[in-house]
Amino acid sequence: MRNRILILFAFVSVLCYGQNRPLLYNVDDLPQALLQNPGTRIDFTKHIGVPFFSQIHLFAGSTGVTAHDIFSDENSNVNQRVQNVMDRITSGDYFSVNEQLEVLSFGWKMGSRGYFSAGVYQELDIFAYFPKDPALLAFEGNAEYIGKSFSFSDANFTGEVLTVYHAGYNYKVDPKLSVGGRVKLYSGIFNAESTQNDGFFSTVETPGGPNFYRHELDDLDVLVNTSGYASLKEQDNMTVDQAVAELLSRSFFGQNVGLGIDLGFNYRVTEQFAVNASIQDLGLMFHKNDTENYHYFGSYSTNGLEPLFPELDGNERTIPYWEVFEEQLDANLKEETTYNEYNTWRPLKFNASFEFGTGKSILPCDYLISKKPRFMNLFGMLVSGVNRSKGPTYGVTAYWDRKVTDNLRFRLAYGVDDFSLTKLGLMVSSRFKNFNIYLAANDIIGYTNLAKANSASLQFGMQFIFKDL
Template identity: 80%
Template sequence: MRKIFLLVLLISFFKGLSQNRPLLYNVDDLPQALLQNPGARIDFTRHIGVPFFSQIHLFAGSSGVTAYDVFADNDGDVNDRVRNIMRDITSGDFFSVNEQLEVLSLGWKMSDRLYFSTGIYQELDIFAYFPKDPAVLAFEGNASYIGQDFRFSDVNFAGEVLTVYHAGLNYKVDNQLTVGGRFKLYSGIFNAESTSNEGVFRTVETPGGPNFYRHEVSGLNVRVNTSGYASLKEEEGMTVDKAVAELLSRSFFGQNVGLGVDLGFNYRVTEQFSVNAAIQDLGLMFHQKDVENYNYFGSFQTDGLEPLFPELDENEATIPYWDVFEEKLDQNLQDETTNNTYTTWRPLKFNASFQFGTGKSILPCDYLISKKPRFMNLFGMIFSGVNRPKGPTYGVTAYYDRKVTDNFRFRVAYGADEYTLTKFGLMMSTRLKNFNFYLAANDIIGYTNLAKANTASLQLGLQFIFKDL
């Protein structure tokens, strides 16, 4: 029954997976594997990270365009390049930036089966879909798009900066199954999101009407929520440097809070073959302080100005056509600023994988070998993802992991996701006595020319890892 349950859980994860951080997933001698799967199998008994340096993660990606596409050094006109890009890119393409800095990380084995880990990390996450219709309207106008709708729903973005306090337990049920969970307390520093917008703009021909065309805005309902921004905007003399300093001052105790959990397992089907899966950041942020919302709503249509030319004496003023038009526009298309609290889901992350080991190691000095067989060669595939406002993004990674010695290992990986189909990655981890250093870089081909790269990802860290008490 337990095997059936685990298999169903694993298959359910396959349905909603996307790109994540595959180079450290399943690396059983790095504590960072517990951040991605609290139920991962591990082979250390204690760890403590070098403050602010145990994990530094940087990622930036674009699914539809690169910097080279816009700023290529050739004879073409930049406006033509932008026009071509806007024709090819869709409202489903997106841009993403993620940064994570581990402030504190430590853990220790509480019993033969139970490992406790805790820490603090700061995270920045920005995700925006390309607002195609508003961008085309702003760049090209409506002359070539008579009768077509420009959708305001294309405006869809979310961004946040927060600090995460976490504590987790990793429990070895038996020689086959390991499970784990992690509780998280989120401390919000800054948030801005606009994800459920409505309304269209269109221009239609009106034969026999008062004008050749009618312009219509219907069902407009655009909302931008912010927290941690109003106080920066309203403070007199605020500069970029002061704003950054203020945000840094909130790093440990932000104004808004949230709760979340991570859950995961690892199941060794045979001595050589294992499957595992995990979810991260199943949680909510409650934005209640320093909140400001910007709302734009209404419907309006116009056939344009209809100027009259009556005879006027010297004491009569001309009709203020533009003022009248602007007044009607303001009456029908309204904007308001409110301070209503709101709640956001954290971007839920998924990971699932299977792994096969060969080349069993026999190390008499390794007291864990009887509990967890060690294989020098590991072959695996990871399905990973992040849930986003329009649905999850997807990715898959195949890897070869080689434990060269007890103190050095490397991983080479090939992945495909919605950013690129040629994502080569490399990870190495080395240990001098108990001091560990690791470095992981994904999409290595893109590093040869960052301007042409769709993604760039880098992880590195310094920490102390102990294998015995």
């Protein structure tokens, strides 16, 4: 079981490089804005996405360390490079990957005030805190840390792949207020999580004792829950390609389900000033099928081996010290593999922003407000975040949104978050008759040297958008 825990943890750590998508938030002529705030204002009456291409979102980020820190040629001593990273990174640093592929997206105006939208998307979300104490103990040992307690609670990660079926409704309450909600059905493909670990390892001096030091492992309690994994490992000689094919076969109807909701609103305080907010993925996954749990727990204290050297004749065995030690470990440190059901909360996302418009223009169509005043320049600030097992991660973004023509729009953004203090982003959306295409890239400065970048984000999509006159 210990090997399985190490394999799972290594899998998550190697894959990982929050997610913050400010470039499409509150963009009123893109349907993807409804996924971030179902209550946002929109100015189209129907849309249908190009299957599998209406939204492709990729995000990877790492706080505290970059690929350049480990693989740079500036220092030929790889051990020293790793040591430098170990000295700098903390248990609060984390690695995150998020991918979202919109399989199907469509929507249409309902009555004079409503807009219905629905679709299907696949999402991968991996998040892992850096296991500072276990990594320090494994890399440096305990010789220089006599009296220090190494905490196993630093080992904390989640990873999931799922398909989301959703349907939402946006409603204009009055000329100033629009609200919306979205219901989601989650279909789980794969899940692994370990977020409630505990226990300490320490080495203490024992003057006058049977040895100079005593090693103590106190109240160890490590639990790794998985779903969708047990059936993969049970198949002998399964290759990576076969495992991927098996996971893809579950893409539309996974073995576990969950429910969630999104809620949001937009309120125009004055003609030029508006505020809005939303929450996404307030939901729960129920893991009941293909589950496997690995539990390692117990306490143990040892003063080390105390060899004896009795006189033995030719037929007597020497004392099997190592076998005795292993028996003591097995008696005090337990490992169990169970198949219990478990539940996990989806990572709750939240957004809040204000926006100020200048350069009034009149657009001919808006199902919310006929002949709505439209401002060619929008200046806004967005606070967004994701709730994680040790607390929320935040990002703040200021942006300038410019409507160049009825068919061309761009947004320039500057953000600050855990990954970077200089996050520059750009979104461009262009429409050719009813066909729309958009591209959004965040942390553009990091693209000049991805090895030194702490994060990278890219969104791309195409769809048909209609504005009935």
